[in-house]
Amino acid sequence: xxxxxxxxxxxxxxxxxxxxxxxxxxxxxxxxxxxxxxxxxxxxxxxxxxxxxxxxxxxxxxxxxxxxxxxxxxxxxxxxxxxxxxxxxxxxxxxxxxxxxxxxxxxxxxxxxxxxxxxxxxxxxxxxxxxxxxxxxxxxxxxxxxxxxxxxxxxxxxxxxxxxxxxxxxxxxxxxxxxxxxxxxxxxxxxxxxxxxxxxxxxxxxxxxxxxxxxxxxxxxxxxxxxxxxxxxxxxxxxxxxxxxxxxxxxxxxxxxxxxxxxxxxxxxxxxxxxxxxxxxxxxxxxxxxxxxxxxxxxxxxxxxxxxxxxxxxxxxxxxxxxxxxxxxxxxxxxxxxxxxxxxxxxxxxxxxxxxxxxxxxxxxxxxx
Numbered sequence: 001x002x003x004x005x006x007x008x009x010x011x012x013x014x015x016x017x018x019x020x021x022x023x024x025x026x027x028x029x030x031x032x033x034x035x036x037x038x039x040x041x042x043x044x045x046x047x048x049x050x051x052x053x054x055x056x057x058x059x060x061x062x063x064x065x066x067x068x069x070x071x072x073x074x075x076x077x078x079x080x081x082x083x084x085x086x087x088x089x090x091x092x093x094x095x096x097x098x099x100x101x102x103x104x105x106x107x108x109x110x111x112x113x114x115x116x117x118x119x120x121x122x123x124x125x126x127x128x129x130x131x132x133x134x135x136x137x138x139x140x141x142x143x144x145x146x147x148x149x150x151x152x153x154x155x156x157x158x159x160x161x162x163x164x165x166x167x168x169x170x171x172x173x174x175x176x177x178x179x180x181x182x183x184x185x186x187x188x189x190x191x192x193x194x195x196x197x198x199x200x201x202x203x204x205x206x207x208x209x210x211x212x213x214x215x216x217x218x219x220x221x222x223x224x225x226x227x228x229x230x231x232x233x234x235x236x237x238x239x240x241x242x243x244x245x246x247x248x249x250x251x252x253x254x255x256x257x258x259x260x261x262x263x264x265x266x267x268x269x270x271x272x273x274x275x276x277x278x279x280x281x282x283x284x285x286x287x288x289x290x291x292x293x294x295x296x297x298x299x300x301x302x303x304x305x306x307x308x309x310x311x312x313x314x315x316x317x318x319x320x321x322x323x324x325x326x327x328x329x330x331x332x333x334x335x336x337x338x339x340x341x342x343x344x345x346x347x348x349x350x351x352x353x354x355x356x357x358x359x360x361x362x363x364x365x366x367x368x369x
Contacts, residue, residue: 039087144322188255194262198226267326273345295334
């Protein structure tokens with residue numbers, strides 16, 4: 001192999017001896033990556049079509065039986081099963097042509113397995129891949145891709161939030177702030193920043209009828225969907241509005257402000273954090289969920305989902321902020337910078353926590369002390 005060496009005279013090619021063992025190991029890694037990428041896409045399809053849910057309830061069955069049970073086309077199901085078998089997800093019996101989803105796999109791939117359904121998370125591969133060409137353009141010219149360009153973003157985000165946030169909200173997340181559940185019982189004012197479809201707020205509004213809940217989000221389609229869902233549930237103590245929280249001018253209006261996986265996406269996160277501090281009453285609490293990890297890339301090597309986080313950040317979180325002319329903070333901003341920015345926004349007390357049910361996020365309880 002040759003590399004190009006720059007000299008004062010001219011660039012020249014210099015032979016480099018390759019470590020054959022290292023080359024072979026990297027080749028195998030790349031081959032594995034290609035296989036895993038295919039399995040990830042097919043896992044997303046298995047989730048969206050309900051095939052995993054069907055397989056989990058069936059005894060060993062043929063592709064035709066599985067297709068009939070799922071009300072799907074047999075030819076497509078058969079090819080999908082090929083990817084699942086060779087990818088180590090589904091087992092097959094070559095003697096009778098039947099397929100089986102092991103219960104240990106079903107425990108991480110079905111809707112019944114929530115909040116441990118990792119198949120739902122694989123949907124991000126297709127969502128992010130759909131804007132690849134736009135992102136490649138951004139590498140050359142800068143800027144970003146706006147929210148509206150991401151198909152199914154709010155649907156997938158709502159499903160992800162249902163597993164990490166909504167499922168653990170009452171039992172695990174609220175208790176992180178001492179006395180918060182009791183205050184909600186008595187009746188307080190709550191604001192959720194970047195509320196999306198408002199599912200977390202709807203749950204809280206139903207559970208704590210004496211409290212008053214408000215949700216702000218930049219995307220009108222998400223707010224419209226949230227309002228419709230709240231109305232269908234009969235929730236009357238919840239208000240959802242399309243608002244740019246960078247221009248938030250509420251002052252001392254809320255006892256609790258929450259932001260679930262939302263701050264790093266903002267056009268101006270520092271201003272948003274300052275606005276949140278101003279919106280809180282003197283004894284208020286800011287409860288923030290955001291991506292776990294360090295602000296320093298070398299400290300994230302070996303992290304459980306580190307490559308995935310940087311990928312989501314580059315193809316979405318960073319880009320939607322830059323599309324608004326924003327800071328492009330990104331999902332990998334890290335705990336060190338998060339604490340620093342919270343302190344600069346006026347939160348004198350910041351406490352971090354991790355929760356067993358959520359492998360992706362860190363939770364911050366911040367108070368203006």
